[in-house]
Amino acid sequence: MRELLAERTRFATDREDAASWAGRTFAGLFGSSHLAWLEEADQASLAQWLDATPTPLAALLARLRPRLTGLGPSGLPLFPAGDLHPLVQAALPRLRADPDFHWRPDHQGLVFEMGPLARQVAHPLIASMLARQGVPDSWIRVLARVLELAGALQSLETGVEPLPGIAWQHGDNESVVALDMVRGVLMHWQETGPDGIRDYRIVAPTEWNFHPQGPAREGLLQLRATDEARLREMVTLQVMALDPCVQYELEILHA
Numbered sequence: 359m360r361e362l363l364a365e366r367t368r369f370a371t372d373r374e375d376a377a378s379w380a381g382r383t384f385a386g387l388f389g390s391s392h393l394a395w396l397e398e399a400d401q402a403s404l405a406q407w408l409d410a411t412p413t414p415l416a417a418l419l420a421r422l423r424p425r426l427t428g429l430g431p432s433g434l435p436l437f438p439a440g441d442l443h444p445l446v447q448a449a450l451p452r453l454r455a456d457p458d459f460h461w462r463p464d465h466q467g468l469v470f471e472m473g474p475l476a477r478q479v480a481h482p483l484i485a486s487m488l489a490r491q492g493v494p495d496s497w498i499r500v501l502a503r504v505l506e507l508a509g510a511l512q513s514l515e516t517g518v519e520p521l522p523g524i525a526w527q528h529g530d531n532e533s534v535v536a537l538d539m540v541r542g543v544l545m546h547w548q549e550t551g552p553d554g555i556r557d558y559r560i561v562a563p564t565e566w567n568f569h570p571q572g573p574a575r576e577g578l579l580q581l582r583a584t585d586e587a588r589l590r591e592m593v594t595l596q597v598m599a600l601d602p603c604v605q606y607e608l609e610i611l612h613a
Contacts, residue, residue: 373517380514387415388508396508399486404501419504422595426497430577430596433493435468436476437543437566440522445543446536450528453547453559460547460559462569471573472542472563473601478502496577496599506540531556541601542566567601574600586610 361379362369369376384391389411394403408420437445445465452459463469470476475494478484483505487498523537536545542563549557568574577596583589593608 369514377515380511384508384511387413387511389413389416391512395483396505397482399482401483401486404483415504419500422500423497425591425595426500426599427495429496429581429592430499430573430599431491431493431495431580432471432573432576434471434573434576436479437470437472439477439479439538442522442524442536442538442543446524446526446534446545449545449561450534450547453534453561454532454549457559460561461565463561463565464569469569469571470566471600472566473499474502474506474540475499476542477538478505481505496596499599539563541603564601564604568604 362383365375365379369379388396389407393407394400395407408416408423448465449459449463452463471494475484475498479488479502481502484498484502487501488494491498523535525533525535527533531550532548534545534547536543538544543561543566544563545561547559547561548555566572574597577600578593581589581592581596583592589610590608597604597606
């Protein structure tokens with residue numbers, strides 16, 4: 359990641375160098391570019407890769423799998439990938455009229471789960487696991503993030519596609535921008551007046567995933583542990599799997 363950030367400007371203009379870096383990084387993480395589970399619904403291939411591949415990523419995921427499986431299940435709907443226009447159209451009047459909408463957003467009464475899982479739900483591996491389990495857990499969420507990582511590295515060899523997004527100007531004093539970012543849909547809305555910006559609100563993916571009726575709450579309510587240390591670990595892993603960028607505080611009250 360440090361190398362990518364340091365060289366991102368050069369990589370943007372030097373496709374050959376970017377592809378070379380992506381290939382080296384992919385090999386260091388995945389060990390091989392011919393992994394069936396990256397393209398197919400092959401859970402046996404995934405299990406074999408976890409058990410036999412000596413890369414840091416495989417070792418980390420092998421340790422996480424038993425701790426994430428069954429953790430943080432949620433049956434909430436996943437945000438339909440690329441479905442930004444209906445979301446923004448419905449959100450605009452709410453942003454104008456409700457000063458709390460950006461803290462507790464919804465779309466036609468629904469609270470979505472945002473992020474890699476929502477975008478990877480049609481991937482054969484993710485689809486097969488969801489068909490078997492019924493609802494996603496933290497292990498499936500982390501796998502979806504890993505699949506996106508693999509796809510992002512592979513895309514550097516063929517050219518990076520722009521993130522789907524929209525930008526609208528409404529009249530002379532209102533504008534909105536929405537992008538499907540790594541963690542989900544990020545929306546910025548502003549209203550201007552004669553003296554500059556009159557109002558500015560941000561609807562972040564965190565406000566969906568950690569909504570009072572969102573997937574984080576639904577998963578946390580199902581946690582069961584025999585001691586405080588284990589409970590803290592389970593909360594940490596569930597939050598990490600859903601949104602690794604969010605800061606939180608955990609307070610445990612003993613009955």
